[in-house]
Amino acid sequence: MTTLPRIDAFTDELIAIRHDIHAHPEIGFEEQRTAAIVAAYLHELGIDVHTGVGKTGVVGLIDGKRGPGQTLGLRADMDALPMDEETGLAFASKHPGRFHGCGHDGHTTMLLGAARYLAETRDFAGRVVLIFQPAEEGLGGARTMIAEALFERFPCDEIYALHNAPHLDHGQIRVMSGKAMAGAEFFDIVIRGRGSHGAQPNHARDPIVVATQLSQAMQSIVSRNTNPLDAAVVSITQLHSGSAYNVIPQSATLSGTIRTFDDDVAALIHQRIRALAAGLASAYGVEIEVDIRNIFSVLENHPSQTEALAAAAREIVGDANVADLGRPVMGSEDFADMLKRVPGSYCWVGHAGDVPVHNPAFVLDDGIVPIGASLLARVAERRLNELAAASTARAVNA
Incomplete structure (x- = not known):
């Protein structure tokens, strides 16, 4: 497993951010504190930040140093669940009836890690759009961002996201082209x-x-x-x-x-x-x-983008740890609505622990943070440079 060394160097900082977000969970469209943390972190990195997109959503823009190219979106969800936590963690929820029982605190932190890496290196052509989405848990956060002109204001040629998966072994990544979630x-x-x-x-x-x-x-x-x-x-x-x-x-x-x-x-x-x-x-x-x-909506991954995500995953966790999901799952995910507007793909990243998400005893393994951050950063960097090279080759051969 080869997580990006630059991300490994600040993983402790990312974990501290996750623990803080975990201790102060906010349900859909109430993510004021979480959004403020995200926006402040992106500002410190010199990223162009836009807040209030889809009520409490945050969008960041990073331009690469390799010149013009296509635009790639990376999305993470920020909301918690309206349920009590029973983990006994030192950083457990301080708010009864609010719990990051699906690991969105981890997803948010992973995208912050990818943002820092991409902002510091900018070793890609084109632009990365960082999308921190509110209200994934059945409240229509993706649809609200789209209705408030997300893709008109911040056009994307492709888009990617991930979800933690306690049913997989640590570091395993599963992808699936076509209909993957109900x-x-x-x-x-x-x-x-x-x-x-x-x-x-x-x-x-x-x-x-x-x-x-x-x-x-x-x-x-x-x-x-x-x-x-x-x-x-x-x-x-x-x-x-x-x-x-x-x-x-x-x-x-x-x-x-x-x-x-x-x-x-x-x-x-x-x-x-x-x-x-x-x-x-x-x-x-x-x-x-x-x-x-x-x-x-039905979550339907696009073939080319699924292969691009799998290729990036193989660089991070090795060939043996990347495989096809095998069959779709009956769970749902509102990233599906973004995939209906922009071609892209969504994958699952395994971590230690066997308690399922949405269980009051669910614990997200901190060891997944550098894996997810590295995967998001690598698919953006790799894919944008690949698309730029293909565009140059077409121009030369025209």
Whole structure:
């Protein structure tokens, strides 16, 4: 494994920054402190900094010293999760209900490390756009940055990102061309019935009975309506109703998520949920309101950029540690929306530890920081110089 020596020399500084961000987590669109740390660090490096892009997002611009060329984006997410931390770390979250349980503190720090390396060396042609994104965890941070003219203000020819992966061994990197992560919808289904005394159910139109029927019926959608070769998930993750032992409530709410890799499959699932809800509403004499919201697009990596990312990864961790992911995953990632606008690729970097992300005991291994920083720096440096060389060769041969 050959992480960049220049990055190794300031890794302790990066880890200290990560620990500070970890101790002060901020959820989506509240990343004021984190964004200020990022902006101040970039300013100290002499980088052109733009704040407030997508509410709390930060963008930095670095021009290479090898002359004009293409523009390459590097993106990291900054937000934490609305959950408690149970790691016992000395630098654990100081804020109850806020926890960097997905490792975005690490991703932010890795991009800061890559930024320092690229700002100090500038050994590339063209420009690097550093994108520190807010609100990845289901709140639409990428879409908000895009809607606020991210790529009109800071055009990119290619874009890259990574995510930590505790299910892989330390230093392993996995790439995948094509559809790699599922698209996702969140849904809320409100059932409005008629409440009554619990001892007199004959006076009620019980929304809990309807909710349980609908929950069971929805489990048949994937097994009995979608093509068995089309991967899909329908998960009900919340059921809220009632406030007393002896009161049949007025309403009940089901909430959850849908995951697919195909828009037509998603549309089929939406239609079946609405049809089941309408049928049960008629059968039980209640009202059912269905709200389904698209949150994540399908993440689709582009072939040329995936190979470029893999080539850079092989330089950092060696051929034996870089492989194809093998099959797509049902998790989702809003970097997918950036990939719909700009060709690029997203990869997974393994680290020590076997507790999954989004678990209250998740711990990000500090040893991944120089690996991720080196990978981001190397793919930018390597790819921009490669594209510049290809452009020069075309001009000579024209």
